[in-house]
Amino acid sequence: MTQTLSLAPFKSKLCSSLTKSKIKVLQINLGKRCNLACIHCHVEAGPKRTEELSPEVCQQLIQVIQTFPEIEIVDLTGGAPEMNYGFKPLVQAARNVGKKVIVRSNLVIYFESEFAYLPDFFAQHQLHVVASLPCYISDNVDKMRGSGVFDASIRALQWLNRLGYGKAPNLILDLVFNPQLPVSEEKFSLPPDQGKLEQTYKMFLQEHFGIVFNHLFTIANLPVGRSAGYLQRQKLYTPYLKFLESNFNASTVEHLMCRSELSVDYLGNVYDCDFNQMMNLPAKTRNDEVINITKILEAGTLDLIDEIQTAPYCYGCTAGSGSSCGGALVEE
Secondary structure (H helix, E strand, O other), rough: HHHHOOOOOOHHHOOOOOOOOOHHHHHHOOOOOOOOOOOOOOOOOEEEOOOOHHHHHHHHHHOOOHOOOOOEEEEEEOOOHHHOHHHHHHHHHHHHHHOOEEEEEEEEEHHHHHHHHHHHHHHOOOOOOEEOOOOOHHHHHHHHOOOOOOHHHHHHHHHHHHHOOOOOOOOOOEEEEOOOOOOOHHOOOOOOOOOOHHHHHHHHHHHHHOOOOEEEEEOOOOOOOOOHHHHHHHOOOOHHHHHHHHOOOOHHHOOOHHHOEEOOOOOOOOOOOOHHHHHOOOOOEEEOOOOOOOHHHHHHHOOEOOOOOOOOOHHHEOOOOOOOOOOOOOOO
């Protein structure tokens, strides 16, 4: 990774320090257990991973959810968040105090016998489902996520539609697009125009499968986790970072997801975003102390972070139209 020193430091692109705004989102990574092992997964989750939330950290997170009214959204991710300890208690605690809950679902988990209850559970608690479908073409999805995943994803989306998802105003179903990982420098690309691609997805899925959904989020592949490993094996890691740097868009900075969220791992450590979490770059106080859930509860405030921690992969969130857990940050 020392090759990245040839890049301009991300901070040099900013007019001022990158600071937090009002915290609205508590994003919780419940663990690395997953029934898939996608080649682009920045979490490096999979069926053989065992790391997950503990009961003690789960109770602390419930306390945070109940204590801080400024948290509007509890965003549950993983791994497959549904497979990891604490999923149901966190959902119920958040909904009981009126928080919106996002579950980042791989869809195919519903066909594991132990998890067949999930679609009904989602609808009962009016969870906002954000589902990975990195392409509307079968071969592309299966190459990224595993053989048969596209067909299972289609059946899962039809299941959610039958329950009212994508139709009822309180049952929101959003999909996520990721570009294919590049095979050469000539194949480097940013996500296409989000609005136009959303219309293409909607027409194709409606025509071929009768599927409806609310929104499409386009998310760039950041060089983190398995994506980073792939790029390094292909000797594309540094060229890809340079490509992202060359497409830096200053207008995305004020909309970055790291500004209004706290990201928490299964151990209770706090980060500015999920990518920093995977790269073990913890959030810090103005006194340069790392932050965890215990410190937040003791301090009685979410506002312990003075400056957001940055790294070269931040160029991935600020290239082109920008990229976040909610898709593009600005219109093209």
